[in-house]
């Protein structure tokens with residue numbers, strides 16, 4: 001994160017944001033398709049289990065899944081949707097994150113037979129955009145529109161028939177029926193799948209997001225999931241709240257979290273005012289999409305090479321990096337909303353974070369434990385003493401996040417003044 005003196009106006013930023021909306025529409029649609037595929041795959045999984053269980057007369061009935069599938073496949077609406085959306089789909093794959101296994105990415109392409117190897121390959125093929133390319137323009141062209149004028153992005157009538165969105169619009173009712181089917185909900189529950197906690201969840205807004213005139217809101221863009229590769233720069237102008245006050249330019253570089261790119265950026269960012277580090281607390285029961293042997297948040301049992309990929313160890317490597325020794329590190333223990341929901345659903349923190357043991361499985365104790373853990377690493381590994389800034393965040397909640405950002409901005413400005421001896 002980098003700040004400097006006033007430059008372009010906030011108005012320019014706003015226009016740029018508007019021009020991007022239609023491109024985000026395609027991302028939201030990809031996210032919807034992915035969520036529906038998770039459901040279809042769960043049905044296929046139940047069907048496969050049903051077939052294998054009942055093909056052998058000696059196999060005992062152990063779970064409710066076969067019966068659930070039976071009921072689901074008997075529902076004409078559910079079947080119709082499955083058929084409509086199965087077009088172009090290569091085949092089933094294992095469940096999404098059954099009791100803490102791998103996370104299916106929101107724009108993931110899945111094909112093959114559903115074997116473990118197929119799935120690993122599919123995970124590699126998640127649709128991602130490189131921040132160096134004009135991906136928004138590519139989406140725009142894919143949608144069959146000719147103008148590059150930002151205002152035309154907001155005219156969903158143009159080229160509607162060439163727009164893949166019209167297929168989704170035609171399937172909207174079926175998708176709504178499928179998602180709201182109590183049997184499907186029970187089937188997902190039985191397989192431990194919580195689509196509502198996955199990134200890019202829009203199934204509760206299908207009618208709205210598949211409408212021909214749909215233009216993504218700010219909130220939709222925040223909730224949409226698209227993997228980014230490479231480093232992208234975002235510039236904002238922040239105006240002080242009181243009349244006659246000056247504005248400040250804020251530059252934020254997003255360096256992406258994919259393991260193949262981790263910390264390679266460090267030497268290029270040693271003059272930043274601060275580094276914002278987002279660790280998803282909700283990932284405590286998940287493995288990395290890139291490597292299923294590695295827990296997303298902390299990996300108590302993995303091999304040393306695998307361990308380097310989890311959030312805690314990445315934090316350790318950034319804290320200890322001498323090039324970043326003078327940079328403020330601001331930690332966001334993020335996705336608190338999902339973290340709370342998981343604890344409330346009875347998922348046991350101590351079962352995945354072994355060092356936590358049998359302590360209470362409530363939000364206050366578990367979150368304080370993680371804060372202590374990250375704080376301890378910060379203290380022990382920083383080349384020289386520096387303040388530990390830590391916030392519990394749900395960054396998709398703009399209201400609470402803007403309060404945190406104001407707080408951070410003040411901390412950074414205070415730090416800058418301090419470094420030139422303007423304040424004690």
Ligand SMILES: Nc1nc2c(ncn2[C@@H]2O[C@H](COP(=O)(O)OP(=O)(O)OP(=O)(O)O)[C@@H](O)[C@H]2O)c(=O)[nH]1
Pocket residue numbers: 199200201222223224225226227228229256257258334335336337338393394395396397
């Ligand atoms: N519910 C919830 N979702 C969040 C939160 N923070 C991020 N997300 C969602 O998580 C998804 C991933 O967020 P990103 O910001 O793309 O994650 P990233 O770490 O940049 O991922 P890469 O680009 O692959 O490095 C998006 O769909 C976000 O909307 C949060 O606090 N709560």
Ligand SMILES: [Mg+2]
Pocket residue numbers: 227228254256257
């Ligand atoms: Mg990203």
